[in-house]
Amino acid sequence: MNPTLTTAAVRRGQKGGLVASGELPPLKHFIEGVFVSSSGATTTKIVNPSDASVICEVPEGTAEDVDRAVAAAKRAQTAWEQTTPKERSDLIHRVADRIEEHADVLARLESLNTGKPLATSQDDVAGTVDTFRFMAGAGRALTSMAAGDYAQGHTSVILREPVGIVGVVTPWNYPLLMAAWKIAPILAAGNSLVIKPSEQTPLTTLKLAELISDLLPAGVLNIVTGQGPSVGTRLAEHPDIDLVALTGSVNSGRSVATAAGSTVKRVHLELGGKAPVVIFADADLAAAAESLRAASYWNSGQECGAACRVLVHESVAEQFTELFVEQVRSFVIGDPLAGDDVEIGPMISEAHFHRVSGFLDRARQQGIPAAIGGGPLDGPGFFIAPTVLTDVPGGSEVSQEEIFGPVVTVETFSDEDEAIARANEVDYGLSASVWTGDAARSLDVPRKLHFGTVWVNSHLVLASEVPWGGFKGSGYGRDLSIYALEDFSRTKHVMLNHTR
Ligand code: NAD
Numbered sequence: 001m002n003p004t005l006t007t008a009a010v011r012r013g014q015k016g017g018l019v020a021s022g023e024l025p026p027l028k029h030f031i032e033g034v035f036v037s038s039s040g041a042t043t044t045k046i047v048n049p050s051d052a053s054v055i056c057e058v059p060e061g062t063a064e065d066v067d068r069a070v071a072a073a074k075r076a077q078t079a080w081e082q083t084t085p086k087e088r089s090d091l092i093h094r095v096a097d098r099i100e101e102h103a104d105v106l107a108r109l110e111s112l113n114t115g116k117p118l119a120t121s122q123d124d125v126a127g128t129v130d131t132f133r134f135m136a137g138a139g140r141a142l143t144s145m146a147a148g149d150y151a152q153g154h155t156s157v158i159l160r161e162p163v164g165i166v167g168v169v170t171p172w173n174y175p176l177l178m179a180a181w182k183i184a185p186i187l188a189a190g191n192s193l194v195i196k197p198s199e200q201t202p203l204t205t206l207k208l209a210e211l212i213s214d215l216l217p218a219g220v221l222n223i224v225t226g227q228g229p230s231v232g233t234r235l236a237e238h239p240d241i242d243l244v245a246l247t248g249s250v251n252s253g254r255s256v257a258t259a260a261g262s263t264v265k266r267v268h269l270e271l272g273g274k275a276p277v278v279i280f281a282d283a284d285l286a287a288a289a290e291s292l293r294a295a296s297y298w299n300s301g302q303e304c305g306a307a308c309r310v311l312v313h314e315s316v317a318e319q320f321t322e323l324f325v326e327q328v329r330s331f332v333i334g335d336p337l338a339g340d341d342v343e344i345g346p347m348i349s350e351a352h353f354h355r356v357s358g359f360l361d362r363a364r365q366q367g368i369p370a371a372i373g374g375g376p377l378d379g380p381g382f383f384i385a386p387t388v389l390t391d392v393p394g395g396s397e398v399s400q401e402e403i404f405g406p407v408v409t410v411e412t413f414s415d416e417d418e419a420i421a422r423a424n425e426v427d428y429g430l431s432a433s434v435w436t437g438d439a440a441r442s443l444d445v446p447r448k449l450h451f452g453t454v455w456v457n458s459h460l461v462l463a464s465e466v467p468w469g470g471f472k473g474s475g476y477g478r479d480l481s482i483y484a485l486e487d488f489s490r491t492k493h494v495m496l497n498h499t500r
Contacts (some may be wrong), residue, residue: 010332025206030071033218049115061226069222073192076219092136111336115345134464139188153499162190164242167235176204269475272428276423283435289323295459301406353382356405429471
């Protein structure tokens with residue numbers, strides 16, 4: 001690789017404050033429509049990853065707090081499940097309106113807590129509004145099989161019912177958006193819920209509750225802040241919770257599924273990813289490089305669908321890599337208020353910064369070259385330079401494990417069968433993309449890839465109408481679309497004997 005391609009990225013610092021102290025939400029649990037104190041005395045420090053400063057402290061909930069929240073949800077559910085789809089839809093539209101009215105403070109709070117560039121947080125809030133609006137409409141259009149006579153003298157009717165009480169656990173990478181992906185369909189389908197945001201990023205979920213507390217019936221939406229192994233596990237094992245949904249890492253998913261097994265409740269898991277990007281020699285390489293700039297490094301690569309593992313045909317590998325590195329070179333890295341042109345923020349925490357740096361250190365020790373980037377940037381804060389690793393051997397750690405940072409690996413292949421086999425070799429099955437100018441290949445290859453979403457000549461384009469979810473180690477269940485509403489409801493067969 002041409003050594004002139006290697007540059008040290010520069011991090012730009014922030015001026016001014018993002019959020020006034022009066023704009024923080026109440027730092028308490030939200031149960032039965034009001035903010036309440038925790039039964040425990042311990043708290044978690046909430047850190048601004050742009051400068052490592054402590055923003056505030058949030059209570060670590062206990063099993064007792066979860067039990068209180070579940071009891072509140074149960075009381076609310078009796079009336080809530082009898083509301084009509086239209087009544088729920090009207091309420092959810094008003095929730096969307098309220099979020100839209102307060103989009104600015106929600107985006108600034110999200111950037112404060114995650115270090116995301118403001119434009120990224122604004123995009124998250126826009127996606128949140130759209131999720132609520134879509135589910136408000138789609139909940140009214142849920143249908144089931146038509147009634148019919150399938151046994152002599154009997155008419156079958158299929159009812160679609162809410163599941164009941166849902167426990168939800170969300171991650172730190174899109175705190176508000178991932179909460180919306182669960183809250184909106186769960187409410188639209190007529191369920192009540194108790195949600196635990198990530199212990200690192202609870203602020204926008206609490207702010208959402210503050211903003212909409214007068215709209216929803218008390219107890220329909222409850223929030224318990226705290227740690228996964230305590231609050232999350234209690235949600236998963238609680239006998240009065242009918243379904244537990246987690247977005248997070250594979251390990252957390254495994255643990256929730258195990259705990260849920262004791263009460264045989266339904267489980268919905270959106271877990272990690274390691275998206276292969278298969279670029280054939282007939283692809284438009286310049287268009288691919290330009291699209292992948294955003295798809296690989298959006299949210300600083302802390303994105304389960306990130307285009308992080310390029311598999312490119314050996315005949316065009318050098319040309320593609322040069323085009324891609326030129327794209328990556330143009331990134332501006334910095335704090336949320338460091339300028340409208342900032343596109344890359346910090347890693348979420350010091351621990352995650354060390355985790356991502358560790359992958360880069362080990363890659364260097366294995367002799368894997370960085371065409372650009374390759375390590376941390378000067379602090380304060382937890383910044384890593386956007387990185388492209390080239391000549392990556394198949395099967396190596398960086399080509400198989402989810403790094404969850406601004407790191408893209410480039411491997412080569414010789415023919416289509418090899419590309420498909422190598423793309424499928426990871427334990428994950430969330431998303432993938434295929435880049436080709438051949439119409440038949442663009443229909444045929446996606447069918448052979450074991451991923452819940454496969455884009456062709458695109459990557460990381462999402463819409464509320466289409467499902468998001470994985471295969472294999474990436475979990476099961478679908479977010480967004482009518483399929484999420486199906487996941488958060490159940491069918492009942494009622495059969496009427498009309499023999500005379
Ligand atoms: P994480 O698994 O560490 O935490 C996610 C949530 O699970 C947090 O609220 C955490 O407190 C909780 N948790 C942790 N251990 C638990 C346990 N034993 N029982 C119950 N809950 C537990 O994940 P993270 O670091 O916050 O998020 C990053 C991960 O999330 C990545 O792997 C990423 O790919 C995945 N993710 C997936 C999607 C998707 O749609 N598939 C979306 C966003 C993030």
